[in-house]
Amino acid sequence: MTEAEAIKTFHESKNLFQSGVWQKFQEPLGRKSYRFSILGNDILVIRYSLYRNWTYLFVPKGPTVISNELLKDLTEEVSKIKEKTDVFLRMEPPTDDENDKKAIKQSGFKPVTDKSLLSRQISPENTLLIDLALSEEEMLAQMKPKGRYNIRLAQKKGVVIKTSTDPKDIKTYVDLLQDLESRGKYSGHPERYYFKQFEALSGENAGKIYISYFDDKPISAAIMGYADGVATYLHGASSNYHREVMAPYLIQWQAIIDAKNNGFKVYDFWGISPEGQSNHRLSSVTDFKLKFGGIRIADIGSFDLVFNKKIYRSLTILNNLKKKIKR
Numbered sequence: 001m002t003e004a005e006a007i008k009t010f011h012e013s014k015n016l017f018q019s020g021v022w023q024k025f026q027e028p029l030g031r032k033s034y035r036f037s038i039l040g041n042d043i044l045v046i047r048y049s050l051y052r053n054w055t056y057l058f059v060p061k062g063p064t065v066i067s068n069e070l071l072k073d074l075t076e077e078v079s080k081i082k083e084k085t086d087v088f089l090r091m092e093p094p095t096d097d098e099n100d101k102k103a104i105k106q107s108g109f110k111p112v113t114d115k116s117l118l119s120r121q122i123s124p125e126n127t128l129l130i131d132l133a134l135s136e137e138e139m140l141a142q143m144k145p146k147g148r149y150n151i152r153l154a155q156k157k158g159v160v161i162k163t164s165t166d167p168k169d170i171k172t173y174v175d176l177l178q179d180l181e182s183r184g185k186y187s188g189h190p191e192r193y194y195f196k197q198f199e200a201l202s203g204e205n206a207g208k209i210y211i212s213y214f215d216d217k218p219i220s221a222a223i224m225g226y227a228d229g230v231a232t233y234l235h236g237a238s239s240n241y242h243r244e245v246m247a248p249y250l251i252q253w254q255a256i257i258d259a260k261n262n263g264f265k266v267y268d269f270w271g272i273s274p275e276g277q278s279n280h281r282l283s284s285v286t287d288f289k290l291k292f293g294g295i296r297i298a299d300i301g302s303f304d305l306v307f308n309k310k311i312y313r314s315l316t317i318l319n320n321l322k323k324k325i326k327r
Helices: 003-012 020-029 068-081 098-106 136-142 145-157 167-182 191-203 247-261 283-290 309-326
Strands: 033-038 041-051 054-059 086-091 126-131 160-164 207-214 217-227 230-238 266-268 295-298 303-306
Touching: 003 126, 003 266, 003 295, 020 033, 020 041, 020 191, 033 068, 041 068, 041 086, 041 309, 068 098, 086 309, 136 247, 145 247, 160 247, 167 191, 167 207, 167 217, 167 230, 191 207, 191 217, 207 247, 217 247, 230 247, 247 266, 303 309
Parallel strands: 054 086, 230 266
Antiparallel strands: 033 041, 041 054, 086 303, 126 266, 126 295, 160 207, 207 217, 217 230
16 A cells, blocks of 8 residues: 555544444443434444533544534534533544545534643544555564564564453553553553453454563553454553563564454554654653654544533633643
C-alpha cells in the first residue's frame, strides 16, 4: 500500500471503538450505550459520568463518515435519548479531512481545545500506523537503527514472548502496571476495567495479551485489540526488572508480525504526541513507538455539541482551575 492507502484503510475501517465488542464492554462498567443506524452507518453513543450527577454522551472514534445530512440526523436521534443530566455530546471522528471539520462546525459543534472541559481526549487524535502489507524486511528497514538493535538484543538475551486470551492473565498486566505506577511513570485504570475490557475482547476473538518473560519472570505486557483489518495496541506496562533486555520492543515486533500473518492490514500504535510538542503527556511513549518507523497521522480532533451551556461553562472553569493548582 502507499502511505495514502494505508491511512485511507485505517480511517474507513469499522473500528474497534464503534464495534459491538466495545459496546458490550460498557455494560459491566455501568455505562448505558445506544446504537443508531443513520444513512447506512452504525453509530455507537455511550453515556459517561462527568461530575457528581452530571453526565455526557460520547461517540468513540466516530462517526466514521461525516456529512451534513448525517450530522443532522445524528443530533436528532441523540435528542431522543438525551437526559437532563447530559451536559454535552462529544465526538471524535477518525478523519484528517478539513472539509469534514468544516461540516462539523457548521452543524453546531465546537472544537475541543486545551482549555475545554475534558481536554484530554479519550481517543488520541495523533497516532502511528504500520503498513502490514510491507514485508518483514521492509518493516525492519523503515525502523530507526535503535529499534532494530533493541529487538535483536531482546532476542539475543533470551526474552520469551507468550500470548493468551484468558482474562485471568490480565492480573499479570495489572501487576506490571502497578510497578510502573509506583515509579510515577503512569496512572492507569482500576484492575476491573482491564479485566472487563479483555473479557469482552477475548470473548469475541477480538483481543490478545502479550507477556514477555526473562528468567521465567514476566517483565512486560501489551494488550491488543482487533477489528476490521486493524490491530490496535491498547495498553502496555513493564517492570523495572532487567529493563536492559529491551523486552517491550520484542513484544511489539511479535505483535506486528502476528497481525500481519493473521491478515490484518494496519497496525495502530494508538496514540503519540503531536509533532513538536516535547512536553505532551504522550511524549515518553512516543519516543519508544517512533523507533518502529511507520506513518504519523493527525486527525481533526474532538468536537462538543453543548446542551447545557451554563453547566458546561462552570465545569470548564473548575477544570481549568484544577489544572493550574496541579502546576
